[in-house]
Amino acid sequence: MTSTFRFVGSRARGGGIMGSRQVKAIVAGLLLVLSIFVFESKAHAEYPPEEALNFPVGWKYRWNTAGSGTECFINREVEIPGFPGQFVRFWDPYPCDQPPPDADYTSQATGNTAFAITGNFQNVHTTRTEMFAQTLDIASGSDVRSFYNGSTFDVAGGSLAAYAELWATDGSYWFQCETSGWQYNSSTAHVLAPTWHWGAHPCGEGLWYATYANGSQWTGSSWNGVWHWSSTVYAPCVSICPFSTAHSSPPPFPTRGLKHGNPPKHP
Numbered sequence: 215m216t217s218t219f220r221f222v223g224s225r226a227r228g229g230g231i232m233g234s235r236q237v238k239a240i241v242a243g244l245l246l247v248l249s250i251f252v253f254e255s256k257a258h259a260e261y262p263p264e265e266a267l268n269f270p271v272g273w274k275y276r277w278n279t280a281g282s283g284t285e286c287f288i289n290r291e292v293e294i295p296g297f298p299g300q301f302v303r304f305w306d307p308y309p310c311d312q313p314p315p316d317a318d319y320t321s322q323a324t325g326n327t328a329f330a331i332t333g334n335f336q337n338v339h340t341t342r343t344e345m346f347a348q349t350l351d352i353a354s355g356s357d358v359r360s361f362y363n364g365s366t367f368d369v370a371g372g373s374l375a376a377y378a379e380l381w382a383t384d385g386s387y388w389f390q391c392e393t394s395g396w397q398y399n400s401s402t403a404h405v406l407a408p409t410w411h412w413g414a415h416p417c418g419e420g421l422w423y424a425t426y427a428n429g430s431q432w433t434g435s436s437w438n439g440v441w442h443w444s445s446t447v448y449a450p451c452v453s454i455c456p457f458s459t460a461h462s463s464p465p466p467f468p469t470r471g472l473k474h475g476n477p478p479k480h481p
Contacts, residue, residue, distance in 0.1 A: 269289045270289065271289055271290070271291045271303065272288060272289060273288070273289045274287065274288050274289075275287045275288075275289070275305070287305040287306060288305075288306050289303065289304075289305060289306075290303065290304060290305070290306035291303045292304075292338075294329065294331070294336055294361075294364055295329055295331065296331060297364065300363065300364040301364055302336060302338055302359075302361050302364050304338060304359055306327075324342065324343055324344075324444055324445035324446060324447055325340050325341060325342035325343070325355070325444050325445070326340070326341055326442060326443060326444055326445060327339065327340045328340075328341075328440045328442050329440075330429075330430075330431070330438050330439055330440040331438070332433055332436065332438040333433065334362055334363050335360075335361070335362055335367075335431060335433045335438045336360075336361035336362070336364065336438075337358060337359070337360060337361070337429060337430065337431040337438050337439065337440065338358075338359040338361065339356070339357065339358055339359070339427075339428075339429030339439075339440050339442075340355070340356075340357040340429075341355070341356060341378070341425050341426070341427040341429075341442055341443060341444040342354070342355040342356075342357070342425065342444050343355075343380075343423055343424055343425040343444040343445070343446070343447050344447065345423070345447045345448075345449060349414060350414040350415065350449060350450075350452070351411055351412070351413060351414055352380065352411075352412045352413070352414070352415070352416055352423050352447070352449060353409050353410060353411045353412065354378040354379075354380050354392075354394065354409070354410045354412065354425040354427065354444075355378065355407065355408065355409045355410070355425070355427075356376035356377060356378045356394075356408060356425075356427035356428065356429050357376070357405070357406070357407040357408075357429065358374045358375070358376055358405065358406045358407070358429035358430065358431060359404065359405050360373075360374060360403075360404040360405070360431045361404075366404045367404055368402050368403060368404045369399070369402065369403070369404065369431065369432060370402055370481055371398070371399055371400050371401050371402065371403075371481070372398045372399065372400075372432070372479070372480070372481040373398075373399065373431065373432035373480075373481050374398065374399040374403065374405075374406035374429075374430070374431060374432070375396055375397070375398050375406075375428070375429070375430040375432075375437070375439070375477035376394075376396070376397050376398075376406055376408050376427070376428065376429050376430075377393075377394055377395070377396050377397070377427060377428045377473075377477070378393070378394040378408075378410055378425050378426070378427040378428075379392065379393045379394070379425065379426045379427065379473065380392035380393075380410075380412055380416065380417065380423060380424075380425055381423070381424050381425070381426060381467075382417035382418065382421040382422065382423050382424075383421060383422050383464050383465060384418075384420065384421055384422075384462065385422070385462030385463065385464065385465065386465065387465065387468075388424075388464075388465065388467065388468050389417075390426075391416060391417035392410075392412050392416055392417070394408070394410045396477050396478060396479075398477075398479075406429075414449075415449055415452075419449060419450070419451045419452060419453060419455050420449070420450065420451040420455035421448075421449055422446045422447070422448050422449075422462075422463075422464040423446065423447050423448075423449060424443055424444050424445065424446045424447075424464070424467065425443070425444040426441070426442075426443050426444075426467075426472060426473070427441070427442070427444070428440065428441045428473075428477075430476060430477050432480055432481055436476075437476040437477060437480065439476060439477070441472070441473070441474060443467050446464050
């Protein structure tokens with residue numbers, strides 16, 4: 215298993231669109247209460263180097279990473295749940311219209327994105343699973359984006375944490391087969407985006423794969439984090455597999471026996 219990391223740092227921005235009284239009223243109701251909101255998005259392996267705030271909403275970006283593939287992004291703006299009139303803007307994975315025929319592009323990519331909110335702190339987290347076309351490499355990702363009052367917010371090293379588990383199923387039941395361990399940002403940043411490459415068929419052939427992951431942001435007194443699943447990708451048989459496997463669909467994700475809790479250390 216190999217892993218790659220991306221840290222993105224910028225000047226922290228304060229303030230927002232709302233008035234201070236409105237913010238204080240909302241914060242009083244949300245302070246130290248974790249709220250989670252999930253929406254679906256395509257998965258990704260790298261972020262464009264430019265910051266999303268510098269481009270118009272809806273602007274598309276094509277990113278080619280040598281050895282990883284060609285992937286595309288769209289500049290997305292989403293209203294913060296519970297904060298009317300306040301938005302966060304970030305690069306959202308977007309399916310490439312026509313990737314080059316000779317490129318090692320991502321043949322399957324799936325992810326889910328969730329908001330975790332504690333007071334004025336917002337953590338926009340994406341859990342993703344990918345399978346690359348030419349190598350059949352399965353990869354997992356746990357992407358943490360730090361915001362405060364709707365603006366990107368730099369935090370010190372050790373203040374962003376990510377963890378991922380790779381799960382698989384033949385259509386009957388899910389089992390865990392790989393785990394990443396906890397990873398932290400090593401320097402000041404507002405994005406931590408590790409990718410763990412598990413190799414081809416790390417849990418077997420003819421299986422559905424998905425990632426269960428955590429992304430957490432340190433608020434100065436507690437972790438603002440969320441656990442959730444990506445969607446699934448299918449790794450085809452390249453040797454001999456049961457015929458039924460190729461036509462099965464994955465069962466619902468398990469709800470018991472899953473890892474929970476906060477990262478084991480904090481700044």
